[in-house]
Amino acid sequence: MNLLIQTLISGALIGAVYALMASGLTLIFGVMRVINLAHGAFAILAAFLTWTLWSQFGIDPIVAIPIVTLVMFGIGWLVYVGSVRYVRGAHVSMSVLVAFGIALVLEGIMGFVWGNTAHVVSAPYQSESIVLGPFYIREDALIAAGVAVLVLLALQLVLHRTWKGRAIRAASVNESGALLVGVSVNQVAAFAFAIGIGTLGAAGAMISVIYPFVPGSHYQWIARLLAIVVLGGLGSLSGAVIGALVIGMGELLATAYIGAQWPIAVPFLVIFIVLLVRPQGIRGTRLREDAVA
Amino acid sequence: MRSSVLFRGAAMVIATATAALALAGCSADNTGGGADDALTIGASLPLTGEFSQGGLDTQQGYEVWEALTNEAGGLLGRDVEIIVRDDATNQNTVVTNYNALIDEDQVDLLLGTQSSLLNIPGSAVAEQAGMLYICPSCGSPDMYNRGFEYIFFSQQALAAAQADVFAAWVAALPEDQRPATAAYPTLDDPFARPVIEGAEKILSAAGIETVYQDVYPATTKNFDAIVNAIVDSGAEMVVQGSQFEDGVNMVLSMDRAGLQPEIFYQSSSPSYGEQYIEGVGGADAAEGVMFSVSYHVDAETDGNEEFVAKYKELFGGDVPPEDAADGFAAGQVLAAAVEAVGSTDDQAALAEWLHDNEVDTILGPLSWNADGSPTGAFLIGQWQGGESEIVLPEDAATSDSVLRWRGAAF
Numbered sequence: 001m002n003l004l005i006q007t008l009i010s011g012a013l014i015g016a017v018y019a020l021m022a023s024g025l026t027l028i029f030g031v032m033r034v035i036n037l038a039h040g041a042f043a044i045l046a047a048f049l050t051w052t053l054w055s056q057f058g059i060d061p062i063v064a065i066p067i068v069t070l071v072m073f074g075i076g077w078l079v080y081v082g083s084v085r086y087v088r089g090a091h092v093s094m095s096v097l098v099a100f101g102i103a104l105v106l107e108g109i110m111g112f113v114w115g116n117t118a119h120v121v122s123a124p125y126q127s128e129s130i131v132l133g134p135f136y137i138r139e140d141a142l143i144a145a146g147v148a149v150l151v152l153l154a155l156q157l158v159l160h161r162t163w164k165g166r167a168i169r170a171a172s173v174n175e176s177g178a179l180l181v182g183v184s185v186n187q188v189a190a191f192a193f194a195i196g197i198g199t200l201g202a203a204g205a206m207i208s209v210i211y212p213f214v215p216g217s218h219y220q221w222i223a224r225l226l227a228i229v230v231l232g233g234l235g236s237l238s239g240a241v242i243g244a245l246v247i248g249m250g251e252l253l254a255t256a257y258i259g260a261q262w263p264i265a266v267p268f269l270v271i272f273i274v275l276l277v278r279p280q281g282i283r284g285t286r287l288r289e290d291a292v293a
Numbered sequence: 294m295r296s297s298v299l300f301r302g303a304a305m306v307i308a309t310a311t312a313a314l315a316l317a318g319c320s321a322d323n324t325g326g327g328a329d330d331a332l333t334i335g336a337s338l339p340l341t342g343e344f345s346q347g348g349l350d351t352q353q354g355y356e357v358w359e360a361l362t363n364e365a366g367g368l369l370g371r372d373v374e375i376i377v378r379d380d381a382t383n384q385n386t387v388v389t390n391y392n393a394l395i396d397e398d399q400v401d402l403l404l405g406t407q408s409s410l411l412n413i414p415g416s417a418v419a420e421q422a423g424m425l426y427i428c429p430s431c432g433s434p435d436m437y438n439r440g441f442e443y444i445f446f447s448q449q450a451l452a453a454a455q456a457d458v459f460a461a462w463v464a465a466l467p468e469d470q471r472p473a474t475a476a477y478p479t480l481d482d483p484f485a486r487p488v489i490e491g492a493e494k495i496l497s498a499a500g501i502e503t504v505y506q507d508v509y510p511a512t513t514k515n516f517d518a519i520v521n522a523i524v525d526s527g528a529e530m531v532v533q534g535s536q537f538e539d540g541v542n543m544v545l546s547m548d549r550a551g552l553q554p555e556i557f558y559q560s561s562s563p564s565y566g567e568q569y570i571e572g573v574g575g576a577d578a579a580e581g582v583m584f585s586v587s588y589h590v591d592a593e594t595d596g597n598e599e600f601v602a603k604y605k606e607l608f609g610g611d612v613p614p615e616d617a618a619d620g621f622a623a624g625q626v627l628a629a630a631v632e633a634v635g636s637t638d639d640q641a642a643l644a645e646w647l648h649d650n651e652v653d654t655i656l657g658p659l660s661w662n663a664d665g666s667p668t669g670a671f672l673i674g675q676w677q678g679g680e681s682e683i684v685l686p687e688d689a690a691t692s693d694s695v696l697r698w699r700g701a702a703f
Binding site: 002003006007011014096111115116117118120126127128129131136138172195209210212214216220251252254255256259260261263264 | 340341342343345349381422478481507508510512513514515517518519521522524525537538541542544545548549550551556570571573574578
């Protein structure tokens with residue numbers, strides 16, 4: 001029983017980090033119908049930026065979050081203006097190809113700048129944990145989960161309490177309607193893409209402490225993130241949180257009870273099952289275009 | 294309008310793909326040039342990807358051997374030139390690289406790549422071409438049951454026997470000090486798994502109960518669930534088959550879970566020296582970790598003093614990493630065979646000479662069975678006071694005591 005509870009605790013904490021990473025992916029899809037296959041690569045880029053701030057200037061990853069977030073926001077904006085906007089509204093396959101191309105370019109740049117050896121930020125809280133009776137809570141994951149909750153709350157505030165946020169939601173629900181009431185959908189899309197990438201500033205900072213990473217690590221992340229948003233429902237922020245917790249706990253339960261070879265299969269199994277049982281995901285809604293002609 | 298969007302999108306895809314290929318090309322081209330009459334030696338190495346740490350270290354070992362050999366007048370009176378191609382830790386690329394080295398570069402000799410995983414396809418290409426293949430890191434038993442004639446492993450023992458000395462020592466401990474149960478997590482790697490399987494066989498035969506045994510893939514980054522399961526199993530000793538990252542992550546997860554067995558063995562990770570110490574959080578965290586090792590910086594072996602001096606001159610640092618030493622030893626083995634035979638034309642003669650003779654290297658004297666597997670035994674190292682010491686076997690020990698993990702001496 002202790003093993004089960006401990007595994008669920010660890011899984012929930014890791015799930016919170018996954019939620020932070022998946023929130024931007026689902027936001028970008030919700031507004032632009034762009035499946036950003038470069039999302040994992042942007043996360044690894046944020047991790048490398050955090051590592052650089054830590055190794056060169058001694059800046060703790062938590063302190064680095066605002067800096068990396070701003071940089072990632074700017075990079076997101078530039079990438080949108082430079083490439084993604086050309087395929088917004090095009091067939092989804094086109095945006096997938098462009099996003100994959102961006103991921104490859106980012107991987108190449110990261111390999112060129114930082115090399116292909118594993119990096120990790122050795123923060124003082126990396127090997128520490130809080131002991132509660134027979135259970136423990138790892139400090140780095142707890143901090144990461146706290147950051148995830150704060151960022152997700154901030155994201156919710158932006159989306160529901162600001163004009164830009166309302167414009168994003170309007171554009172995601174009905175682009176034509178948003179245009180009719182004076183929303184500049186192009187600007188909103190750029191802002192949403194930049195926010196989606198900006199959230200990775202916090203996520204990248206946290207994963208730089210929790211997981212060693214190389215430029216090619218993004219393939220593993222994007223598979224997991226896609227599974228999360230498919231499970232939660234593409235475009236649904238709350239769905240992404242639920243999906244992330246399920247995947248996080250699912251991976252650890254699979255390791256503990258089935259075998260250490262199984263976690264890698266969990267995201268793909270989830271995608272497979274969701275597509276069969278509930279294609280719109282837990283919190284997604286079926287659209288007219290989902291109907292079979 | 295629609296076609297315009299599609300056109301621009303397609304152009305973007307082509308542009309990004311082109312840029313990616315250009316960047317990939319920049320980072321992968323490691324082919325060097327050299328004198329026209331040089332003796333060329335080709336090797337594929339994982340300079341990028343999962344095994345890049347070991348690959349880069351091995352490359353350093355090759356380069357030190359190349360430099361010292363040329364300073365001493367070369368091989369058969371000719372300078373040696375090592376041509377290295379990056380295989381990016383990809384088995385398919387290993388095959389492509391060795392074919393290119395043989396057919397396009399037309400190298401005179403071959404050296405192996407890093408890890409059994411990559412040497413399995415690499416050695417097959419060499420065997421097909423009838424070329425001698427000295428590999429510095431190919432300890433999987435699976436490599437030596439294929440009837441190959443040209444492969445030689447230039448370390449002391451195969452993976453299955455690497456932990457034998459350690460396991461025999463544990464089995465011989467007095468009953469009140471010997472653990473009753475053990476956990477065996479291991480990386481799914483042909484170099485790591487046999488080490489742990491070999492140790493488990495000896496330890497279970499000695500009456501130490503196996504309470505946890507699992508194999509994790511190379512992509513595993515989070516060891517919390519594995520450690521939780523080990524804690525739940527009540528294991529009194531942990532014996533892990535590890536490469537590098539996974540070993541470091543295991544220690545961090547064990548720290549967080551408060552798992553502190555008296556005996557903690559990892560097959561390879563701790564031999565990565567300072568990188569390991571830094572990864573696990575300092576010398577105190579590594580204190581008492583035991584590991585199999587092929588090399589020690591203070592060993593009084595053939596050429597070791599020159600190797601260490603040249604390594605420091607070329608790459609700095611105090612202690613050459615084990616993979617660099619293994620790479621250097623591979624060069625020594627190759628040179629011994631070539632000098633003895635007097636030519637590189639008859640590669641079968643080179644292989645025959647190695648089958649019949651013993652070669653002195655910085656790892657100690659090496660000799661081989663008919664299948665190319667070595668006949669010796671590995672050293673067992675332990676981190677003590679921030680230094681990597683040899684603790685077993687006793688006649689090769691550089692320290693008088695064997696420590697518990699972060700504890701007192703046995």
